Amino acid sequence: MRELKWLNLIFRVPLLWVLAQGVSLYLYIISTPAPSETVKRWSTDLSAAAHGLLQWIRRPFTAMAEVEQLQQLNTDLLEALSELSQPQGPADGSIGAWGTFEALQGYQLVPARALYQTLYLRSNYLLLDKGGRDGLYPGLGVISPMGAVGLIAETTATYSMVYSLFHRDVHIALYLPKQGAMGLSSWGGTTFNRLKLEYVPLYIPVEVGEEVWTAPNATLFPKGIRVGKVSQVKTDFTGGFYSIEVQTYTDWHRLGPLYVLRPHSPIVPPTP
Amino acid sequence: MKGAWQIGLLATLLLLVEGTLVPLVGFPELAWPIPSVIFWIMLPFQWGDRLGLLLAIGFGLSLDMLFPPIGLHTFCGLWVWGLRKAWLRMLNPNLPSEWEASFTPTVFQPGEFFIYAFPLTLWHHLWYFGLGRWTLSSAILLFSTLSATYTFLWEWIIFELFLRKRHA
Incomplete structure (x- = not known):
């Protein structure tokens, strides 16, 4: 019943x-x-x-962590400046994500805040609080003081969706500056501070600890943005390429302040 | 069930009209008729709500399958079916409590039929063209109103030719 x-x-x-x-x-x-x-x-x-509302509620708690990061960044900058001021000092020392600052010529840094980010997905993205009204558009690169973070995939008037480097469909051109060799990034979907660098030919000597930057011919990022360091080099003789593991400077779970790299003249996609 | 075959025949006729006649008589920039709305308007009340709803959904889905986009015909048609009883009660506040068992819209005079059917048709068209064009502008409101008028003309022809009961 x-x-x-x-x-x-x-x-x-x-x-x-x-x-x-x-x-x-x-x-x-x-x-x-x-x-x-x-x-x-x-x-x-x-x-x-x-998520903007939630972020606003969390703001006091995240502010302290950001202050600590900024203090660390300031320290790095001061150290690098002091080395540059010495006549015989090293000039290739990189400062945070921005390398030797040469990389950013022709770009404007638009500071942005992450309102929301996915965690533990295979297609990770984050939402920024800046959009079309701030001059942002799909295809622009996003960095943190640590290194490259991702690319803007979609924009509305006030928000932008950024596909992370830790997104299964994001592949950017990377560069081993010591050897001058280029490859392509990919993410295996497991660890959020490691990428794979593929298509680096076997005849190039690659060492653990080498810097990995964005490539000189990259269309989305300026050249020379720091991405990470080589942490493991595997040789795949069947493919003719290395399978290189890169430990990224950016940790997806601890992003900190973000900046969108907007070129002074808009990126024009190449005509087919 | 009394009148079942007439309703089946009406549904088939309306599907045929929608596929053959409407493209010939419609004016895409001015007014587009959808005479199949009369099915939801004229479904017999005495069959009960559950069967009525089932038939209303079935006819809507048939239209959706034959004339995409899927879902739009059913959505708009169910609005008509859902509102018609309340609309009829509003028009006739003195109806007895058991009116559904004996009442049928086929006894309406032309004027009564207009008052009953046109607002329901207009409501249908506002949803249909508003959702279909995915915009709400004065142009869409005007197009929906003109289309509802044009549709009503076809509904009235169908009503007079096939549905209306004439008393001796």
């Missing part, structure tokens, strides 16, 4: 009507491009606004 009562409750006509309307509308939205795009945009905006 109790089951029948439940069935009667479930099969009430108004309830079924609402259910049928919901299913119909859902089918329409997912099968038609314009509504599905709008719903996606709304959900991104809503998600960004909700």
Whole structure:
């Protein structure tokens, strides 16, 4: 008898009507491009606004950690400047993500805050609190004081979605400055401070501890942004390339302040 | 069940009209008729809500399958089906409590049919063209109103030719 009562409750006509309307509308939205795009945009905006609120609540707690990071960065800068001021001092010392500053010529740094970031996914992204109104657009690189973080994939007027280097579909051109060799990054989906550097030919000697930077011919990042250090070199004779593991300077779980690299003149995609 | 074959025939006729006649008589920039709305308007009340809802969904899905996008016909049609009883009660506040068992819209005079069917058709079209074009502008409101008027013309022809009961 109790089951029948439940069935009667479930099969009430108004309830079924609402259910049928919901299913119909859902089918329409997912099968038609314009509504599905709008719903996606709304959900991104809503998600960004909700996470913005949460971020605002957490702000006092994260502020202290950011202060510590900035103090460390300031220390690094002061150290590097003191070395540069010595006539015989090393000039190739890199400072945080920005290398020798030469890399950033022609770029403007737009400071941004991460409102939300995914953790433990295979397609990791984060939402920034800056968007089209701040002159951002898809394809721009994002860095932290530690190194390269990712690329802007989508923008709304006020928010941007950044695909991380730790995203299965993100591959950027990397560079071993010591050897002048280039390769392509990929992420295996397991560790959030390690990338793979692929397609570096076997005839190039690669050593553990070498710096890995963004490549000189990279279109998305300026050349020479620090990415990490070679932590392991494996030889795959069947493929003719190394399988190099890079320990990134950026830790996805501890990003700190972020900067979007906006070129003074917009990037024009090459014509096919 | 009394009238089952007429409803089946009406559904088939409307599907045929939607596929063959509507593209010939529609004006894409001015007014586009959707005479199949009359199915949801004229479904018999005495069959009960559950069967009525099932038929309303079934007819909507048939239209969706034949004339995509999927879901739009069902969504808009169920609005008509869902509102028609309340609309009828609003028009006739003195209906007896058991009116559904004996009442049928096929007894309406042309004027009564207009008052009953046109607002429901307009409501359907506002949803249909608003969602279909995915915008709400004065142009869409005007297009929906003109289309509802044009649709009502076809509904009235179908009503007069096939559905209306004439008393001797």
